[in-house]
Amino acid sequence: MTQRLKSVDAVIIGVGWSGSILARELTKAGMKVVGLERGKMRTPENDFALPFIRDELKYAVRQELILDPSLETLTLRHAPDEAALPLRRFGAFMPGMGLGGAGTIWNGMTWRFTPFDHQLRSRIATRYGHEAIAEELTIADWAMSYDELEPYYERFEQLCGTSGKAGNLQGRLIEGGNIFEGARQAEYPNPPLTPSHGGELFAAAAKRLGYHPYPTPSANLSQEYRNPEGAVLNPTIFCGHCDRFGCATNSKASPNSTILPVLLGDPLFELRTDSWVTEILHDKTARKVTGVRYIDTVSGAEYEQPADIVLLCAYPFSNTKLLLLSRIGEGYDPATGRGAVGKNYCYQVTGNLQVFFADEEINPFMATGANAMNIDDFNGDNFDHTGLGFFGGALIFASPVHGRPIMGRLTPPGTPRWGRAWKEATAKWYNHAFTIHASGANFAQRHNYLDLDPTYRDKLGRPLIRMTYNFHDNDRKLSAFTTAKAVEIAQAMNPTILGTPMPRRGNFNVVPYQSTHNTGGTIMGADPKTSVVNRYLQSWHADNLFVIGASTFPQNPAHPPTGAVGALSYWAADAIINRYLKSPGPLA
Amino acid sequence: MVDQPIGRRRFLKGAGAAGTAAAAALTGALPAAAQQAAPSAPAQQQASSPARVEPLHTLTPTEAAFLGAVYDTFIPADQYSPSGTDCGLVVYIDRQLAGAWGNGARFYRSGPSLPASPSRAINST
Numbered sequence: 001m002t003q004r005l006k007s008v009d010a011v012i013i014g015v016g017w018s019g020s021i022l023a024r025e026l027t028k029a030g031m032k033v034v035g036l037e038r039g040k041m042r043t044p045e046n047d048f049a050l051p052f053i054r055d056e057l058k059y060a061v062r063q064e065l066i067l068d069p070s071l072e073t074l075t076l077r078h079a080p081d082e083a084a085l086p087l088r089r090f091g092a093f094m095p096g097m098g099l100g101g102a103g104t105i106w107n108g109m110t111w112r113f114t115p116f117d118h119q120l121r122s123r124i125a126t127r128y129g130h131e132a133i134a135e136e137l138t139i140a141d142w143a144m145s146y147d148e149l150e151p152y153y154e155r156f157e158q159l160c161g162t163s164g165k166a167g168n169l170q171g172r173l174i175e176g177g178n179i180f181e182g183a184r185q186a187e188y189p190n191p192p193l194t195p196s197h198g199g200e201l202f203a204a205a206a207k208r209l210g211y212h213p214y215p216t217p218s219a220n221l222s223q224e225y226r227n228p229e230g231a232v233l234n235p236t237i238f239c240g241h242c243d244r245f246g247c248a249t250n251s252k253a254s255p256n257s258t259i260l261p262v263l264l265g266d267p268l269f270e271l272r273t274d275s276w277v278t279e280i281l282h283d284k285t286a287r288k289v290t291g292v293r294y295i296d297t298v299s300g301a302e303y304e305q306p307a308d309i310v311l312l313c314a315y316p317f318s319n320t321k322l323l324l325l326s327r328i329g330e331g332y333d334p335a336t337g338r339g340a341v342g343k344n345y346c347y348q349v350t351g352n353l354q355v356f357f358a359d360e361e362i363n364p365f366m367a368t369g370a371n372a373m374n375i376d377d378f379n380g381d382n383f384d385h386t387g388l389g390f391f392g393g394a395l396i397f398a399s400p401v402h403g404r405p406i407m408g409r410l411t412p413p414g415t416p417r418w419g420r421a422w423k424e425a426t427a428k429w430y431n432h433a434f435t436i437h438a439s440g441a442n443f444a445q446r447h448n449y450l451d452l453d454p455t456y457r458d459k460l461g462r463p464l465i466r467m468t469y470n471f472h473d474n475d476r477k478l479s480a481f482t483t484a485k486a487v488e489i490a491q492a493m494n495p496t497i498l499g500t501p502m503p504r505r506g507n508f509n510v511v512p513y514q515s516t517h518n519t520g521g522t523i524m525g526a527d528p529k530t531s532v533v534n535r536y537l538q539s540w541h542a543d544n545l546f547v548i549g550a551s552t553f554p555q556n557p558a559h560p561p562t563g564a565v566g567a568l569s570y571w572a573a574d575a576i577i578n579r580y581l582k583s584p585g586p587l588a
Numbered sequence: 589m590v591d592q593p594i595g596r597r598r599f600l601k602g603a604g605a606a607g608t609a610a611a612a613a614l615t616g617a618l619p620a621a622a623q624q625a626a627p628s629a630p631a632q633q634q635a636s637s638p639a640r641v642e643p644l645h646t647l648t649p650t651e652a653a654f655l656g657a658v659y660d661t662f663i664p665a666d667q668y669s670p671s672g673t674d675c676g677l678v679v680y681i682d683r684q685l686a687g688a689w690g691n692g693a694r695f696y697r698s699g700p701s702l703p704a705s706p707s708r709a710i711n712s713t
Contacts, residue, residue: 062694067694076708085704088696418662427668456698509707 013315016101025573039098048246082284108219108368136473143535156566160253161225164217188518240402242369316551320521349440351483354499362405372399394482534588
C-alpha cells in the first residue's frame with residue numbers, strides 16, 4: 001500500500017554535492033524542497049570523529065562509507081557478446097552512500113575542465129580534420145562552453161574554499177599556476193597548500209625538462225576559511241585520511257562541512273534519509289514527471305512524493321538506472337546507435353609508477369588527498385597529436401596522498417609480498433617512496449555503455465545496472481604515451497630505484513582501485529536523439545525533470561570531475577530559478 | 589612533553605614488551621601442532637606467561653593449526669615484529685570470521701555464481 005504524501009515544489013533524489021547545492025539554491029529562492037537520500041544520516045560531529053574515523057581497516061579496506069554491494073552493485077562485461085557478472089565487492093571504483101554521497105569521501109581535487117574539454121569534438125576536428133576521429137569514438141562537445149560555465153566553477157570554488165594558484169587570470173598567464181587552464185576571472189579563494197617533499201622533487205624535475213608544474217587545486221584547506229554559506233572550515237592537518245574517510249578536522253570541503261549545516265536548519269528543506277527512490281513517476285502525454293516513488297528502508301513502507309519539479313542528483317549509475325526503470329527516454333543500443341540513456345559511459349585511464357629515494361625523507365604520513373604537484377603539458381590538446389594515433393591526454397602528478405599502515409607501504413620491484421624480505425623492504429622504504437600518476441582522459445566509445453542486467457537484481461528486486469566497458473585503442477595508446485612521459489620525469493628525478501611503469505594495457509581490470517570518476521549515461525547535448533538532457537540539464541522528455549552530475553558529461557576529461565559537478569549544479573540551479581520558474585517549459 | 593618522567597621512547601618500548609607478553613598468552617589458543625609449526629617466540633616469554641586458552645569461535649583445531657603455520661610464514665618473528673601467531677592473528681581472524689565480515693556483510697551474494705577471468709575476479713564468489 002503506497003502512501004501518497006503532500007506535494008512539494010521540488011524533490012531531490014540523492015543528497016551529495018549536486019543534491020545539496022540544488023536544495024540550497026532552490027530553498028533560497030523560496031521553494032519547498034524534499035531531499036531523499038537512501039543512505040544514512042551523517043554529520044561530521046557524530047560520524048567523522050576521532051579516534052574511530054582513523055580505522056583504516058573499517059573505512060579504507062572494508063569501505064564503510066561506500067555503497068554496500070549487498071544492497072546494490074552492478075555487473076560488468078568487457079564486450080556486448082560476453083555474459084556480465086556482478087561486482088560482489090567494489091574494487092576499481094567506489095560509489096558513495098549516505099548523506100553527502102561520494103562528496104564525503106573524496107580526496108578533494110577541485111579542478112575545472114578546460115575550454116578544450118568543453119568543445120572536444122569540434123576542436124579536434126578543427127585541428128586534425130573530421131576524418132581523423134575514429135568512427136567508434138562517440139565523443140561530443142559539451143552543451144555549454146567553458147566561458148559560459150566559468151562563473152559557476154568559481155562559485156563552487158568559493159563554496160569549497162579551494163586552495164590553489166591561478167595560472168590564467170583574465171587572460172594573463174601566471175608562472176607557478178596552471179598556464180594551460182581556461183581564463184579565470186578570480187584567483188582561488190585560498191593560497192595553495194605547502195607542497196609535499198615528493199611534490200617538490202617532481203616539480204623540480206618537471207621544470208628542468210621545460211614543463212609547467214603547479215599545485216593541485218585543493219578542497220583540503222590551506223587556512224581557516226568562512227565560505228559564502230557561513231560555514232567555517234579549518235586548515236588541513238595533513239593527516240592522510242581523505243579518500244574513503246570523512247574529515248575529522250572539518251578541513252576537507254564536503255557537502256557535510258560546507259552546505260548541509262545550513263541546509264538542515266532551513267525550514268523550507270526536509271531531508272529524509274533511508275529513503276530509496278525506486279521510480280520517477282511520469283505522465284507521458286503531458287511530457288511531465290509528477291513525483292517519485294520511494295521505500296523507507298527502515299520500515300519497508302512505500303511512499304509517493306508528488307512534486308512540481310524532480311531533480312535527479314544521484315551517482316551516474318543510479319541516474320541512468322532510474323531513467324531506464326522509469327522508462328523516460330530510450331535506452332542506448334550500440335548495434336544501431338539509437339537511444340541515448342546509458343550511452344557514453346566513461347571512466348579514467350590511469351597509469352602510474354613508483355619512485356624510491358634512499359636519501360630523501362618523503363614523510364608520506366604528512367599528506368592530504370589533494371596536495372600534489374601537477375603538469376598539464378600532456379593534457380588535452382596541449383601537445384601536437386599528429387601521428388600519435390590517439391587524442392586526449394593526461395594530468396601527470398606526484399605526491400604521497402597518505403602513508404597509512406595498511407595501504408601506504410610501497411616496496412621496490414622484485415620485493416616478495418610476504419615474509420622477512422617484505423618486512424625488511426617495507427621498513428627500509430616506507431619513508432622514501434611515492435607514486436607518480438598519469439590520470440588519462442577516457443573518450444566515449446560506441447561499445448562502452450550502461451543498460452539493465454537481465455539476470456542479477458538488487459536488494460529491492462530491480463535489475464542491476466550492467467556495465468559494458470573496456471579500454472580501447474585510444475585509451476591504451478594514450479596511457480602508453482602519457483605513462484612514458486611520467487617515466488621521463490621520474491628518471492630526471494634520479495631516484496635510487498625506478499618502479500615498474502604501469503600503463504593500462506589489456507582488458508579493464510575491475511579488481512585494483514583506479515578511480516571513482518565514473519561518468520556518462522545521461523549525457524548533455526544539443527540533439528534529443530543523441531543526448532538525454534539539454535544544455536540546462538533538463539530532460540528532453542519531461543521539462544520538469546533535471547538530471548545533474550557527472551552522468552551528464554559526454555566523455556571524461558583527464559582532470560578530476562568534482563569541480564565540474566559543482567559548477568553544473570550551480571548552472572542548473574540558476575536555469576531552474578531564473579528561467580524555468582518564470583516560464584515552465586522546454587528551455588532549449 | 590620534555591617534563592614527562594617517562595620518555596616517549598621508553599614508554600613505547602615498555603608497551604611493546606607488554607604487548608608481546610599478551611600476544612604470547614593468546615598462543616594458548618593454538619593446538620600443539622600450530623605451536624610447533626610456529627618459529628617459537630623466545631622461550632622465557634612462553635614460560636613466564638600463564639597458558640590462558642582463548643576459545644575459538646569459528647575455526648576448527650585443524651584450521652587454526654594451518655592458519656598459524658601460514659601466518660608465521662607470512663610474518664616470521666624477527667627484529668621487526670613477533671611472529672604472526674604471537675601477534676594474535678589466528679584468534680583475530682577467528683573473531684573476524686565470527687562477526688559481520690565473516691558472515692558476508694557488504695558482499696553481493698545473489699546467484700548465479702559463475703567463474704570469472706582474472707580481470708573480473710572480483711565478480712566471482
